[in-house]
Amino acid sequence: MDKDVIRKRLLKTRSRMCASDVEVKSGRIVESILSLKQWINAQEVLLYWPIKNEVDVRPLLEAAWDSGKKLFMPCCRTDEPGLMDFGVVRAEHDLLGGSFGIKEPCRSRCEFPDAVSPDIVIVPGVGYDSHGYRIGFGGGYYDRFLARPQKDFFLSVGVCYSFQLVEGFPVEPWDQAVSLVCTEKELIWQN
Template sequence: MQVDDALRRSHAVQERVRELPGWEAMRTVLVYLPFQNEVDTWDLIHELWGRGVQTLAPCCRPDCPGEMDLYRFRALEDLRPGSYTIPEPDPSRCTMVDPRECEGILIPGVGFDRRGFRLGFGGGYYDRLLALTGAEVRTIGLAYKFQILDDLPLEPHDQSVQVICTDTETIWAPT
């Protein structure tokens, strides 16, 4: 995908997120910091900062594969290269926040199916995180249209998202 096309599609995904019921009212949101070809989230991050929303990002635990902590970050200067060279909040500059405080979680994926299940890069990071949150937390997968599949194989630990925003549609997972 060309850079201009990726930016255009990312913008369309972000517009769908903004249209979700309750988005404007959220006060604590976990975002992901885009890596490689993931849907860009920076416009949403800047919007959240502008609204005074507590904006969190994950930080992988170096000594605990598959687990991550959440930190509030307020500026680009709060970030550093982390695990897998993915940008992460710098724990020496940022405050750790309990995952149960999240009202919304933006989740990347290699692919999603129409039931809300995702295929990630492995390790089960988001599955472990989602298992800690309640049903009242809005879980939002961000993907390009071509990342949507009819059905993914599941493992017992897999957690689904409630809604997937793509560049062409909003998919509400069955409950």
């Protein structure tokens, strides 16, 4: 099945979610992530700011700050579509409205290191399959990041609601799978 068709269907379903469903299902996903030994042991984490009923991972931001983890968040490059820089965010006031209506690290307030090697990366998606491949918005931002050579292993966790688990979409050579898909109902580890 065509990715664009699946993307439109999943986004339509996600847009119809009520606030309480988003809160309850996101809460279950956040609880699962907080219980992962990789989260507990992580020194550096990479998170995103949710929009349009994406899994609300904002409690993970608070948990990272409270436990002294270094928190990175993406910032899209306006002059280079598909590429992101990563800023160290120490509090919510370090975030400003950015690309696609997503809060991003303020370039004048946040440190943007040349190399970023988080221990755990939380990856949003419009859809995922059971092998960890994702359907995003089509810009390839996370695929490019996940494909970068890394000095150390990190755990990549794709988060979505259970209705966003789909099979049968084409996987392109540049698509990068995550290590773990986490829904409100299950954890799907990749071998």
